[in-house]
Amino acid sequence: MTASTHTEPLVKVTDLAVNLPTGRRSSVDAVTQVSLEIHPGEKVGIIGESGSGKSVTGRAVAGLLPTSPRVKIQGSILVDGEEMVGAPAEAWRQVRTHKVGMIFQDPLTYLNPVMRVGRQVEESIAPRRWKNRDPQVRTQALEFLELAGFPDPPSVARRYPHELSGGMRQRVLIAIAIAKCPRLLIADEPTTALDATVQKRVLETLHNTVEETGTSLILISHDIGVVASMTERIYVMYRGRVVESGTTHQILTAPEHPYTQALLRSVRSLSEPDVELYSIPLELRRQLAMEEAV
Numbered sequence: 001m002t003a004s005t006h007t008e009p010l011v012k013v014t015d016l017a018v019n020l021p022t023g024r025r026s027s028v029d030a031v032t033q034v035s036l037e038i039h040p041g042e043k044v045g046i047i048g049e050s051g052s053g054k055s056v057t058g059r060a061v062a063g064l065l066p067t068s069p070r071v072k073i074q075g076s077i078l079v080d081g082e083e084m085v086g087a088p089a090e091a092w093r094q095v096r097t098h099k100v101g102m103i104f105q106d107p108l109t110y111l112n113p114v115m116r117v118g119r120q121v122e123e124s125i126a127p128r129r130w131k132n133r134d135p136q137v138r139t140q141a142l143e144f145l146e147l148a149g150f151p152d153p154p155s156v157a158r159r160y161p162h163e164l165s166g167g168m169r170q171r172v173l174i175a176i177a178i179a180k181c182p183r184l185l186i187a188d189e190p191t192t193a194l195d196a197t198v199q200k201r202v203l204e205t206l207h208n209t210v211e212e213t214g215t216s217l218i219l220i221s222h223d224i225g226v227v228a229s230m231t232e233r234i235y236v237m238y239r240g241r242v243v244e245s246g247t248t249h250q251i252l253t254a255p256e257h258p259y260t261q262a263l264l265r266s267v268r269s270l271s272e273p274d275v276e277l278y279s280i281p282l283e284l285r286r287q288l289a290m291e292e293a294v
């Protein structure tokens with residue numbers, strides 16, 4: 001689904017600057033002058049090398065930056081029209097409960113090791129009712145597990161996180177995040193720790209769940225191939241700034257910023273063993289190959 005630019009953005013970030021403490025007297029400008037927007041149902045990528053500010057930007061939009069008074073946030077983050085910079089913790093909690101969900105690279109950190117997976121999805125659906133073992137909530141939990149690509153949801157629901165593979169845990173985390181029915185899901189390097197085939201499966205799950213539920217997606221990755229296969233627009237970050245943005249097609253076929261051009265050159269270099277090209281749509285891959293031949 002391509003978002004209409006006529007709709008009001010779900011999230012609008014303007015001139016965001018985040019300064020984080022790094023020691024007793026030192027700090028770092030983690031991001032500077034970052035502006036971006038996400039419309040309802042849109043899938044947007046943020047790419048850039050390690051340390052470029054992708055995670056800090058994602059965490060800022062989810063209100064998940066460290067809460068120390070030494071963390072300085074400036075600019076504007078509008079979520080559904082509401083200004084969230086300087087908003088109290090309770091307002092952010094409301095946003096995270098109803099509007100913005102986030103999933104990270106390491107699912108074990110976020111899953112409860114001593115609670116069965118099904119119960120964790122139930123808790124996410126109904127934070128107040130799940131303890132009563134409400135059959136309706138239980139049925140919904142199985143539906144979310146099915147949506148996350150588990151063909152036999154009851155058998156997964158009975159298991160504990162340590163009984164699942166890394167890819168399965170990541171898909172459980174997607175089910176838990178989607179079960180809150182957020183309007184925006186921010187996925188920060190959700191597949192980086194997984195091997196290529198499992199990565200593909202998890203990305204398919206992510207893609208299908210956001211498509212089916214109409215959820216907007218911000219996909220954060222250093223891997224341009226992963227982002228290209230999943231998104232309609234891309235923001236390129238470098239040294240804490242957005243250096244370029246455009247449709248995925250524009251970024252891949254006519255990158256303007258030298259950093260984006262360098263990123264793409266490294267992807268095109270097939271001699272690099274780590275680079276995954278499988279996920280760049282075939283049509284764009286052909287175009288890239290043709291340009292390379294000129």
Ligand SMILES: Nc1ncnc2c1ncn2[C@@H]1O[C@H](COP(=O)(O)OP(=O)(O)OP(=O)(O)O)[C@@H](O)[C@H]1O
Binds near residue numbers: 021031048050056057
């Ligand atoms: N909690 C923190 N405390 C202090 N500095 C931080 C913290 N988190 C990030 N930074 C710094 O902020 C800058 C941006 O980091 P960020 O994690 O957003 O980069 P990234 O593009 O997501 O990289 P990666 O892919 O490695 O996570 C870096 O200089 C980083 O060292």
